Amino acid sequence: MEFFRYLGASTRASFTKLGRASYFLIEILSGLASVIVRPRLLLKQLHSVGVLSFLIIVISGLFVGMVLGLQGFYILSRFGAEETLGVMVAASLVRELGPVVAALLFAGRAGSALTAEIGLMKATEQLSGMEMMAIDPIKRIISPRFLAGFLSMPLLASLFSAVGIIGGQLVGSGLLGVDDGAYWSQMQATLDFKDDIINGIIKSVVFGFVTSWIALFEGYDAIPTAEGVSRATTRTVVNSAFSILGLDFILTALMFGEH
Amino acid sequence: MDNVDSTENNLVSVHNLTFSRGEKKIFDDISLEFERGKITAIMGPSGTGKTTLLKLIGGQLFPERGNVMVNGRNVHHLKRAELYALRKRMGMLFQSGALLTDMTVYNNVAFPLREHTTLPESMIRSLVLMKLEAVGLRGARDLMPNELSGGMARRVALARAIALDPMMILYDEPFTGQDPISMGALVLLIKSLNATLGLTSIIVSHDVHETSAIADYIYVLADGKIVGQGTPQEITQSSSEWVQQFMNGAADGPVHFHYPAKEYMDDLLHSEKPLFPRSRLPDDRTAKRKRYS
Numbered sequence: 071m072e073f074f075r076y077l078g079a080s081t082r083a084s085f086t087k088l089g090r091a092s093y094f095l096i097e098i099l100s101g102l103a104s105v106i107v108r109p110r111l112l113l114k115q116l117h118s119v120g121v122l123s124f125l126i127i128v129i130s131g132l133f134v135g136m137v138l139g140l141q142g143f144y145i146l147s148r149f150g151a152e153e154t155l156g157v158m159v160a161a162s163l164v165r166e167l168g169p170v171v172a173a174l175l176f177a178g179r180a181g182s183a184l185t186a187e188i189g190l191m192k193a194t195e196q197l198s199g200m201e202m203m204a205i206d207p208i209k210r211i212i213s214p215r216f217l218a219g220f221l222s223m224p225l226l227a228s229l230f231s232a233v234g235i236i237g238g239q240l241v242g243s244g245l246l247g248v249d250d251g252a253y254w255s256q257m258q259a260t261l262d263f264k265d266d267i268i269n270g271i272i273k274s275v276v277f278g279f280v281t282s283w284i285a286l287f288e289g290y291d292a293i294p295t296a297e298g299v300s301r302a303t304t305r306t307v308v309n310s311a312f313s314i315l316g317l318d319f320i321l322t323a324l325m326f327g328e329h
Numbered sequence: 330m331d332n333v334d335s336t337e338n339n340l341v342s343v344h345n346l347t348f349s350r351g352e353k354k355i356f357d358d359i360s361l362e363f364e365r366g367k368i369t370a371i372m373g374p375s376g377t378g379k380t381t382l383l384k385l386i387g388g389q390l391f392p393e394r395g396n397v398m399v400n401g402r403n404v405h406h407l408k409r410a411e412l413y414a415l416r417k418r419m420g421m422l423f424q425s426g427a428l429l430t431d432m433t434v435y436n437n438v439a440f441p442l443r444e445h446t447t448l449p450e451s452m453i454r455s456l457v458l459m460k461l462e463a464v465g466l467r468g469a470r471d472l473m474p475n476e477l478s479g480g481m482a483r484r485v486a487l488a489r490a491i492a493l494d495p496m497m498i499l500y501d502e503p504f505t506g507q508d509p510i511s512m513g514a515l516v517l518l519i520k521s522l523n524a525t526l527g528l529t530s531i532i533v534s535h536d537v538h539e540t541s542a543i544a545d546y547i548y549v550l551a552d553g554k555i556v557g558q559g560t561p562q563e564i565t566q567s568s569s570e571w572v573q574q575f576m577n578g579a580a581d582g583p584v585h586f587h588y589p590a591k592e593y594m595d596d597l598l599h600s601e602k603p604l605f606p607r608s609r610l611p612d613d614r615t616a617k618r619k620r621y622s
Contacts, residue, residue: 199427202387203441204416
C-alpha cells in the first residue's frame with residue numbers, strides 16, 4: 071500500500087514538474103523577441119556559454135578523433151581497407167560522436183554552470199529583486215542564456231567533428247601510414263552533405279535546445295538553499311545526459327532508418 | 330510623478346487578508362492601513378510572515394481571501410503590464426540586498442534606470458551619483474557587491490530602490506545583522522529619505538528599539554493576527570501580554586519558548602522505540618525516501 075502511494079505521489083510530482091517546465095519554456099520563447107532587440111545581452115552569454123566551452127570541446131574532439139583513427143585502423147586493416155579510414159572517422163564523428171559527445175560535454179561544462187548561476191541568483195533574491203524592480207527576469211536573464219546555448223551547440227558540435235577528423239588524420243596518416251590523399255578523397259566521395267552533415271547538425275540543434283532548457287529550468291526551479299542548488303546542478307547533468315542519449319536514438323532511427 | 334495625488338489618506342490598505350502556506354495559516358483575516366508620507370512598521374517574532382506580507386503588497390504572492398489596495402488599485406487584479414507599472418513606483422529593500430553580483434555598485438544603481446528609461450548615459454551618471462551620495466557611498470561606486478560589507482550592500486540596495494523616485498519603499502528587515510554603527514546609519518537614512526523624498530515607508534522588522542525610534546505607527550503581528558497597533562508610545566504602554574513580551578524580549582510568555590511537544594517526562598520515559606535499537610537508524614527507510622522524493 072505504502073509502495074503504491076509512493077508510486078502515485080512520485081508520478082504526479084514528475085508530471086507537475088513537466089508541466090512547470092513546459093510553461094517555463096513557453097515563457098522563455100516569448101521572451102526571445104526582447105533578446106533580439108538587445109543583442110548585447112546575447113553576446114555576453116554567447117561568450118560565457120560558447121566561447122568558454124571552446125577549449126574542452128577542441129581537446130576532447132582531438133582525442134576522440136585520434137582514438138577513432140587507431141581503432142578504425144586496426145579493424146579496417148584486417149580487411150585491407152585502411153584507405154576508407156577517413157570515411158569511418160568522419161562518418162562516426164559527423165553523424166554520432168560529434169553531436170552526442172559535444173552535447174554531453176556541453177551539459178557538464180555550460181549546463182551545470184547555468185543551473186548553478188540561476189539557482190544562486192534565486193537563492194540570493196536577485197530574481198525576486200528584479201521582479202520588484204518591474205524587470206522580467208525571464209526576459210532579462212533566462213532568454214538570453216537560452217538563445218546562447220541554442221546557438222552555441224551546433225557550432226561546438228561542428229567544431230568537435232572537424233577537430234576530430236584532423237585528429238584521425240594525424241594518427242591515421244601521420245602515425246600508421248594510411249595514404250593521406252585516400253583519407254581525404256574517400257571521405258569526400260562517400261560523405262553526403264544532406265544525409266550526414268545536415269542530419270548531424272539537426273541533432274546538435276535539438277540537443278542544444280533540450281540541454282539549455284533543462285539547465286535553465288533546473289536552476290529556476292531549484293530550492294533556494296545550498297543543498298537545493300547542488301542537487302539541481304546534479305539533476306541538470308543527469309537529465310541532460312539521459313535526454314541526449316534517448317533523443318539520439320530516436321533521431322538516428324528517424325534519420326538513417328531508410329538506408 | 331506626484332506622490333500625493335489621491336484624495337485618500339492611505340497609500341496602502343490591506344483588507345481582511347488571509348494567506349496560508351500548506352496547512353499553516355500565515356495571516357488570518359487581518360486588515361492594515363499605511364498612511365501616506367508616514368513610516369509604518371510591522372513587527373513580530375520571526376516566522377510570522379512579515380516578509381510574506383511585503384510580497385503580497387508587491388504582488389509577488391496571491392492572497393487566499395481579502396485584497397491589497399495600493400494607491401487605490403487592487404494589486405492582485407492588475408494585468409501584468411499594469412502591475413509592472415505600479416512596481417516601478419515601489420522600491421523594495423531585500424534583507425540580503427539582492428544586488429546583482431556580476432555588476433559594480435555603479436551599474437547596480439544604474440540598472441533600473443537603464444532598463445526602464447532611455448536617458449542618455451551622462452544623465453544616468455548624474456542620477457546614480459546623486460543616489461549614491463544620498464546613501465554616502467559615492468566613493469564605493471567601482472566596488473563589486475562581494476567587496477561590500479552587509480551594511481554597505483544594504484545601502485547600495487537602498488540607492489537602487491530610490492533610483493526611479495518611487496512613491497513608497499518596502500523594507501524587509503533592514504536592521505538585521507548590522508553592527509551598531511551601520512544600524513545607526515540605516516535608521517537615520519530611512520528617516521531622512523522618507524522626509525526629503527516624500528516617501529511612504531513600510532518597515533518589516535523585529536528590532537524593537539530601532540524601529541520604534543523612527544516609526545510613526547506600529548503593527549505587532551503574532552500567529553497570523555494583529556495583537557497590537559498604535560504609535561510607538563501606545564505600543565510600549567500596551568496592556569497586551571503579547572506586545573509586552575515582544576517589546577521587552579521575554580523568553581517565555583504568550584509566545585512559548587518550547588515548540589509544541591508532548592509532556593517532557595512522558596517523552597523521556599515512555600519512548601516508542603527502544604533506546605538502543607537493533608537497526609542502525611530507527612527512521613532509516615523514511616529518511617531514505619525523503620532524500621529521493
